[in-house]
Amino acid sequence: MVKRVRLKVPVYVRKFIEGEYGCDDRGVVKVDKKSELGWLIHAISRSIPYNYTYPEVKKGENLLTIQYTTYEKVYDVPPDKLDSLARQLDEMFRSALINEVRGKHELIGGDYGPYVTCFLERYGIDIDNDVNWQSMRKIYRDYLESISKKRQKIFAG
Known part of the structure; x- marks a missing residue:
């Protein structure tokens, strides 16, 4: 059905x-x-x-x-369960963004802003109307901060 x-x-x-x-x-x-x-x-x-x-x-x-x-x-x-499903779809978006930007950032280095822009453009997400570009950069920046904190705990231990 x-x-x-x-x-x-x-x-x-x-x-x-x-x-x-x-x-x-x-x-x-x-x-x-x-x-x-x-x-x-x-x-x-x-x-x-x-x-x-x-x-x-x-x-x-x-x-x-x-x-x-x-x-x-x-x-x-x-x-x-509709709200939970919608939140999970947002998490799928965030993890896809992090994974792609992380791969390029670790391989090429430099500023990760263009990698975020490339990800958004591939899906037709308009930076001016659909989303705030700084908030998309913040997703990856928060990820980098959390990884940094985890590494500090590992090496401090």
Whole structure:
């Protein structure tokens, strides 16, 4: 059975997921159960034998529509897990950004700002409208600080 889930996510997360998994002309991301996002949806889904309603979505809100398949009619993503799923998609974006920028930064060195810009451009994320560029740099900068603190603890011990 084909099912859909609609999530309120930031623009940059929507564009990232659409770039990673592809989307059709209606903006629907179709995920396979064997993909990372498919496994995540399957993990949080549960059997719900009664009717329920999803929260209303207002016009103008940034939505991500994910289409997935399941074999059971009553097996679905519960409404109380939608926020957790949206937060996890944001974490997937952050880890992808960190991994790519880290690889280039460790290999080439120098300022990591252009590597962040390259990552954002690949997914069509507009630096001026969709996201604050300094906050994207901060994601990697915070990662570098946490690694530095861990190394200090290791060598101080």
